[in-house]
Amino acid sequence: MTLEQSEYPCPIERTIQTIGGKWTFLILRNMFQGENRFNQLQRNLDGISPRTLSLRLKELEQANIIIRNVFPETPPRVEYHLTEKGEELRPIFVTMKTWGNKWEIMKP
Amino acid sequence: MTLEQSEYPCPIERTIQTIGGKWTFLILRNMFQGENRFNQLQRNLDGISPRTLSLRLKELEQANIIIRNVFPETPPRVEYHLTEKGEELRPIFVTMKTWGNKWEIMKP
DNA sequence: CTGAATCCAGCAAGATACTG
DNA sequence: CAGTATCTTGCTGGATTCAG
Numbered sequence: 001m002t003l004e005q006s007e008y009p010c011p012i013e014r015t016i017q018t019i020g021g022k023w024t025f026l027i028l029r030n031m032f033q034g035e036n037r038f039n040q041l042q043r044n045l046d047g048i049s050p051r052t053l054s055l056r057l058k059e060l061e062q063a064n065i066i067i068r069n070v071f072p073e074t075p076p077r078v079e080y081h082l083t084e085k086g087e088e089l090r091p092i093f094v095t096m097k098t099w100g101n102k103w104e105i106m107k108p
Numbered sequence: 109m110t111l112e113q114s115e116y117p118c119p120i121e122r123t124i125q126t127i128g129g130k131w132t133f134l135i136l137r138n139m140f141q142g143e144n145r146f147n148q149l150q151r152n153l154d155g156i157s158p159r160t161l162s163l164r165l166k167e168l169e170q171a172n173i174i175i176r177n178v179f180p181e182t183p184p185r186v187e188y189h190l191t192e193k194g195e196e197l198r199p200i201f202v203t204m205k206t207w208g209n210k211w212e213i214m215k216p
Numbered sequence: 217c218t219g220a221a222t223c224c225a226g227c228a229a230g231a232t233a234c235t236g
Numbered sequence: 237c238a239g240t241a242t243c244t245t246g247c248t249g250g251a252t253t254c255a256g
Contacts, residue, residue: 100119
């Protein structure tokens with residue numbers, strides 16, 4: 001690999017390592033909008049497969065960006081919530097939204 | 109594909125579509141630090157292959173985020189510069205840097 | 217409902233060699 | 237120096253099925 005140095009020295013690189021996946025970004029965007037259940041996310045994420053959604057959620061949980069909460073009911077219910085660390089990603093998304101709104105596709 | 113709708117309706121999605129690649133982010137980070145030549149970028153990007161660098165630069169050029177400037181000299185010199193559209197991505201990187209600095213790896 | 221398991225496809229990227 | 241060409245590898249994700 002190209003990253004075997006002692007650690008990720010650059011904070012931007014660290015951030016991208018954590019949330020930079022194709023789906024990860026979109027999952028977080030939806031969570032910032034209040035969605036927190038598995039099916040709810042899956043429905044609103046343009047047909048993401050359960051496999052991928054599950055994998056990404058686990059990654060985010062391991063990075064302490066979200067917390068997984070299981071309710072022992074039938075049918076089972078699981079809610080995902082942003083931690084403080086996750087919540088503080090919000091400015092990144094706000095900035096992206098601003099930029100995306102200003103510069104539409106192919107607009108010079 | 110999962111994106112055959114009329115366009116990318118979400119500005120965040122648009123932004124990610126444009127700059128969300130693994131290397132794209134890092135290339136831009138280096139350009140924000142003033143690097144603008146091919147070899148200079150390649151040297152400082154942890155061994156990115158010329159093929160990948162070339163492909164990503166072309167994408168960025170097509171998205172009007174950078175401009176390619178060829179100087180007819182020997183040896184040839186090519187400089188890449190951020191457009192206004194590209195320059196305005198900077199706040200995203202600043203926000204990421206802030207977050208990455210605050211929340212080091214695995215820090216809860 | 218919330219996943220886990222399995223298998224497979226596609227593309228991004230690496231390695232390497234070569235050119236104007 | 238700034239790429240292109242070619243070939244190969246590896247990861248991400250899709251599709252589907254099944255389970256608690």
